[in-house]
Amino acid sequence: MPLGTLDRDPPPFFRQGPSALSKLAVCSALAFFLMVADARFKVMQPLRVVLATVLYPAQWLAMRPVLVFQHASQYFSSLTAAQTAQQEVLRKHSLQSQRANQVEQLSLENERLRKALGLRERLQSPSVAAQVIYDAADPYSRKVIIDKGMADKIALGSPVLDESGVLGQVTRVYPLVSEVTLITDRDHAIPVLNTRTGARGVAFGDVSLHVDAMELRFMAANADVAEGDLLTTSGVDGVYPPGLPVARIEKIERRVDAVFARIYCVPLAMVAGAGHVLVLEPTNAQIPARPAADVPAVVPRRGASR
Structure with missing residues (x-):
């Protein structure tokens, strides 16, 4: 029998049963019925x-990677936020510390300025307020630079005071600044007066005892000098007004074989930390000029030819 004559349709045995369309209709109706029944009577709830x-x-195993990723993201986000907050707190703390230091410094400057203004009211000499801007570059001298000069009528030799x-x-005087030699400089000398005894002397800058110190020289070994005596300006030099506090005697060394005593003093001014100062006019500038001597008139002699 040739192959082309064979019947390729399945035998009737395999074509029995409902068709696919019938099955679709039945399943759709059943699904619709179950949906209505579940929505109405909750029949599928136990299942x-x-x-x-x-x-x-x-479900728990499937959600683990998602939860781990979420926790990791939250951890790193929280860590970044905590680090940012910590940096902000440190920045604010630094600003507050800086402001606190500035407040203390400003309070100290305010107190010194008040004392300087009070001293200025008690002084009879004209004065100019100035500020110390930096120390001199020479390490072997005790000098500072102030922000006033010739433009502010600062004269050479003017006394400089602080609140103490x-x-x-x-x-030295420059157009805009001036150089001030401190009383603790080894080349500086100032006439002083012992307020307890009234004895005059000369105090020099001295660094043999410590950095900011002075020495009252040329005082006899048996002179009436005691520790704690206050030394003020005597006013005999024509530069410093009398009565300004200079130093206080700290230590006295008397030797039998020495003519003069070694008297060490501590300056009362803030020579190591002065910020605002007063520049006074020298005393000799306030003294009126000496009047000219009267020249006697020449009387012609008798009998002199004219």
Whole structure:
């Protein structure tokens, strides 16, 4: 029998049963019925609970990577936020510390300025307020630079004071700044008066005992000098007004074989930390000029020829 004559249709045995369209219609109707019944009477709720219980382990395992990723993201986000907050707190703390230091410094400057203004009211000499801007570059001298000069009518040799006492003397004047030699400089000398005894002397800058110190020289070994005596300006030099506090005697060394005593003093002014000072006019500038001597008139002699 040739192959082309064979019947390729399945035998009737395999074509029995409902058609696919019938099955679709029946399943759709059943699904619709179950949906209506579940929505109305909750008939599928027990089955849903059973399925959820059975599928929970698989669901738990499937959610682990997602949860780990979420926790990791939250951790790094929290860490970044905490670091940012810490940096902000440190910045605010630094600003507050800086402001606190500035407040203390401003309070100290305010107190010194008040004392300087009070001293200025008690002085009879004209004065100019100035500020110390930096120390001199020479490490072997005790000098500072102030922000006033020739433009502010600062004269050479003008006394310089702070709120506690005599600080030094103007030794160089420039157009906008001036150089002040402190009383603790080894080349500086100032006539002083012992307020307890009234004895006059000369105090020099001295660094043999410590950095900011002075020495009262040329005082006899048996002179009436005691520790704690206050030394003020005597006013006999024509530069410093009398009565300005200069130093206080700290230590006295008397030797039998020495004619003069070694008297060490501590300056009262803030020679190491002065910020605002007063520059006085030298005393000799306030003294009126000496009047000219009267020249006697020449009387012609008798009998002299005209």
